[in-house]
Amino acid sequence: MMKRSHFLPVLMLTGVLFAAGASAQNLPVYMNTNYSFEERAVDLVSRLTLEEKQALLGNNMAAVPRLGIRQYNVWSEALHGVLSGANAGAGLQGPTSFPGSVATGSSWDPDLLELEAGVIADEARAIFQTGTKGLTFWSPVVEPVRDPRWGRTGESYGEDPFLAAVMSGAFVRGMTGSDPDYLKAVPCAKHYFANNSEWDRHVGSSNMDSRDMREFYLYPYKELIENDNLPSIMSSYNAVNGVPTSASVLYLDSIARRTYGLNGYVTGDCAAIDDIQTGHYYVETAEEATAAGLKAGVDSDCGSVYQRNAIRALEKGLITIDDIDRALVNMFCIRMRTGEFDPSQMVTYANYPPSVVNSERSRKIAEEVALRTPVLLKNEGKALPIDLSKVRSIALVGPQADKVELGPYSGRPEQSSRTSPYKGISEYIADKGLDVKVNLATGGDTKSKSNLLYVTWFELEKSDGTTSRHDATKYTSSSQGITVGTGMGTEEQVRSIDDGSWTAYENVDLINVEKITVGANIPTQGGIIEVHVGSPEGNLISTVEATTASGKRAGGVYGTASPMEAKVNKLGYNGPQTLYLVYKAAQDDEISQDVLNAARESDVALVFVGTDEQTATEEADRLSLALPGNQLKLIKAVSEVNPNTIVIMQTLGCVEVEEFKDLESIRAMLWTGYNGQAQGKALPKVLFGEVSPGGKLNATWYRSVKDLPPITDYTLRAVDGKPGRTLWYYTKPVSYEFGYGISYTTFEYSNFRISSSRITPRDVITIDVDVKNTGEYDGDEVVQIYMTTPDSPASLQRPIKRLKGFRRVTIPMGQTRTVSIDIDCSDLWFWDMESDRMTYDSGKYVFEIGSSSKDIRGTVSAVMDGSFKPALKTVVSDCRKSVLEAGQTARTYTTACLDDDSFLDISKAEIKYTSSNPQVAKIDENGLLTAVSGGIATVTVNVTYDGRTVSDSYSVRVSQPMELSALKVGGKSILKIGVSQYSILDKARTVTATAAQPSLKVSITQAESAPGTAVVRLSHAVTGDSKDYLINFGVKGTDDEFAKRLGRQWTVLRENRDNIAVENGSLVITSAAGDIVQSSDNAQNLVLQSANSDWTIDTRLTTASVPAAAQNAGLLAYQDDDNFVKLVYAGAGMARGQQAAAPASGSLQLVIEEAGGSRTAANIRLSGVSDGTIWLRMVKKSDEYTAYYSLDGKTYIEAGTVQTMLKDIQAGLICCDGVQAAGRMRQGAAPAQTAAPAPLKASFDWFHITSK
């Protein structure tokens, strides 16, 4: 993506140090906003060392201090609010928790979701500015819910791909914002793709034909990438048709990038790269997994595989450096698109104060969304809304009556922002001043009967103390549904244990066994393990209580086994037996009398039931669709005692309702998904008639889990007696159909119109219908349009119907609205498996218009001429390299995809190539790129086919080695490969030099005399890059024992005679205010002598007191006040935990300053400095300065090494009061001055110099 912006010389966010007064020309390209993001990213990547590159390939991207790059965690979540908590230190409250995806999916209101996502992005920006989180969010989940048992159903917008695409498209737009250059936040659609069962997600393969793949599973991604500029996807754990998605060039590159046009980054799900090897056994080693992921196009590994193995993979030839570079260019491009590398004044989204988080606006929008999600399933005799003027008491019962269930991936909002139904209803009634008694008696529980336990082993102990250990996963037989897996751990476990499941083990020796110990993990509440012999109903010899209720610890879904033991009833068995472990859920609690009394004694009984994170979640699918715990019992019991029972369900999706939905005393049923922090505020407004529920189910509610095919079956169409899936193919009766939801009012549809009765795939048509509110309340209706193709051959098994349009409208009582819905006919495609492209059936297309997928109020139709000439859609070009060396060539690879999602034979198209900077890189008519000389170039590729032109571009960095082919002094060659600084102890002689590349200019400034420095400068006229070679001509240095006076070899810079003296065999300098770091440049009494060669210098320093604050004294290698290296004994600052007392010793600091920008290379807190005496030594070799210190004059300890090019070097001594750095060092900022400490008196006993 090309972007050019105006440059403003301002402070840089990343704290990179530059010389004061830097202009655009002096800025490295990656910091220069005159270049596009891709150009800047390519430049940055070209500057990284290999180890730095590897450390940046994981989600925890390392800081790179030498380039001013901060650390960055790619992983953040914002599914329905930023996943974070309050941070008082940063002034942040807990972020707003909006209704979860399953709830907002039932609102069918993309505009509202886009508004919500914009608010989430606002809060994300405010949090980002505190430095505690990034801006790349791994949300939304766009999986259509193929099977309601899927543990993450609560994170999805619904079962229909069109609905999921429209809703998640709104989320993406809200997050990314509308600025043409910058992204407000970076959403990431997941999990790409067909990750729709939890229990086997690390090891399983989702197998399907290309029709299901393209029409159903990939559809939302196609829509988001093509229509909403989705900037990221996450590759999933699972394989598809045997190939892990994270290792698939087909899925990630050919389809996501080259077919749909993804322009952004791909992250693996956490440990997905690891799963390529350890889950799917697709490769054998971690290096191969790294290679598979990078080559497929996964740019970032959430985990450590890339960060630990990329270099090894490179060394083994499994990848090239270009694979690594490409991934990093994608990652840095995204970071740059957030404005991270740009001055804040330029970034539209830079200034969000902490007060944005949990603002009143956020809370109001959370409530507004919560008002739009409820779905009214039943309402007999107008039980709802409740007329509060006619009731005296309301009972609130059920486990969710006084609970705020926020659902998966919720942040931690402020407690004050969370409103339970009980709190909300009580406050609502109190605010209205009504005399209605609210009787709360929660009762009921949500104990899960799914995934009771994960069992690893069991051990039998005999009466003589001997034991035998058995691997529980090696069962001989089991009940249906039992699985074995490791989840995200390494321990194999028996999983998917339901109430009544069993595993059997043959040939078990039970003679004299007295005790059994089972190694099991409790994911939620646990269960009972009955040990039977011979059959699941055979003799019961032991019962292991593996429940949290009995005091056992729950390890959660990621936990490992803990031992749980029980006595065994010895029954005199001889010989081996078949042992059965039968797993049972704990008995349901009885419904307490208090609950029933509260219900009985109230005019209306509201029963709050639902699911929670223990019902199903990541790593744990539901095995049952029943309401968990004893909630079904609760509903029935309450309905028996109160004829005005209203059931309010808050669940992650479909639950079985057949057992109670038609009970006469259950007069109404309301459903929401997890409805956010404001659920309790919204609910009373709905219950009491302020707002009429307008939500519609976003999924089919099946009558029974038994109606479903196995969860591992990813095919959709009915075959061989197996039912089809979703509203597309499911034909059996259901409890509630997709799109169902009634209202307090009624709506009448009439006057159905279609804008054209003959359509082609390129048309956009409009369907209009008049909808009248014929009831007694204002209300919302969601007009839904479903498409069928009755003329399609039966053999093609087209879907029964597909949702192709909808609109939610608000219609006041008695009024009529004309609802117009546009249908893009290009969206009415099917996938042709034989020709591997989109296709359109010719014939009649019927558009069913209605209030649900079954409640069709009218139809219109059109005849489709399905003939379709595909046009050019997506062009992707690259040369598979980000960095080239001058002289290198690379071929441009271009793919062109048509809008039927097939690839064009590129030879049929006309292609034109242009380079933005031919002097850097030129390109010929065949796409052969030749790197000419150092700089950045962008190649644009224009592909024209059938009159339509689509372009793509790629950027490259050409590195231009700035090398000499000859360097002579006085006619004699001194050139050494890799050396930029030379030292000659001799008089100055003429220096001559020749550049290795003819495009480089050589200019030489001769040294006039020794000491003096000749400078050979190589420069590139076009790029402005330059490199200096220094030849230092020096004279031998002179030792000084400071016996009587300062030797003649010295000069004293900024001499202050009051503070410098030779006395008692030492040079004594008393410090004064000032230093030479950064812009201070005012330290007095710098004692310097010429040292323009290689050398070793040392001294013995004694200070009368421990240096305080920023005081420092020691050795100096000095060019000028802006270029030097100093090794000093300095103030230590306060040690951790220290209060007012000064530290006992100072610290040793190695400080380097280049062009006015200084940094501390080592800061060593010293102890054991005896009598204030320390020995200091510095060794210069070429451009490298190594520092040492000693506390006894004998043993020298290395204190660090720095590299810098200094010329006309002087060596000497310094003692000054120093300056305290004010926070991070910034360009041009004057360091803060300290309060004046007592002067430091530094005695230098000698100065020795050995010149080389």
Added chain:
Amino acid sequence: MFVLLSFAPFIQAHTVATKDGVQYCIGPDGLSYLHKGNMRRISREAGTCIAVFNDMIVTGHDGHIRSREKKRCRYVTAVAGKIVDLSASDSICIAATAQGLLYLSRDAKEWKMTDFNAQYSQYYGEIAVRCVCSSRAGLMLAGILDDGSPVAFESDRGGVWSPRELTYNEGGSILTLQERPVSLVYDYEHERYEMACTGGVTFLLPGCSHCNALIKTQ
């Protein structure tokens, strides 16, 4: 070849490494080989650490790193400060001082020092290093920030360090480790670092930070 079988603090501040019944004791004079199991008292304050690197025993004691092969102390490197921890895999040794000076070596003979805090304090904050670990999975160091909160970092070769999240999932909530690190080991069987922390807590760090776990000893 030396195999480190056990390394344990004894009562009265002894520190030993044993192999096949042979005991090495770290005393005030450095490492000594015990012929008769005669243990000498040493001071814990001296900052004593031991690791085994292929054929060599490496100790950090009294401001020096000593590397011993064939029972003689052959390589001595003075370090700036007290070593708080020392660890070795079969390819790289690492020693660290509390101030964040890291000493790395690929042969236990020549050591390269880098100042972690000088390099990273502006980005990661100033850390007091508590423990390090070298394994075939790379290097990890852990410590505490000025405010007492724990931090950990990973590196493959010791030149570039990435921060490591110390969050974990408990009951559906994402929490952050509060306890301070005490020592680090690498569990090859489970492919994870294990960090012993204050308060009887062990923090597990597998390759993916999503699966961090906290275990409290009962």
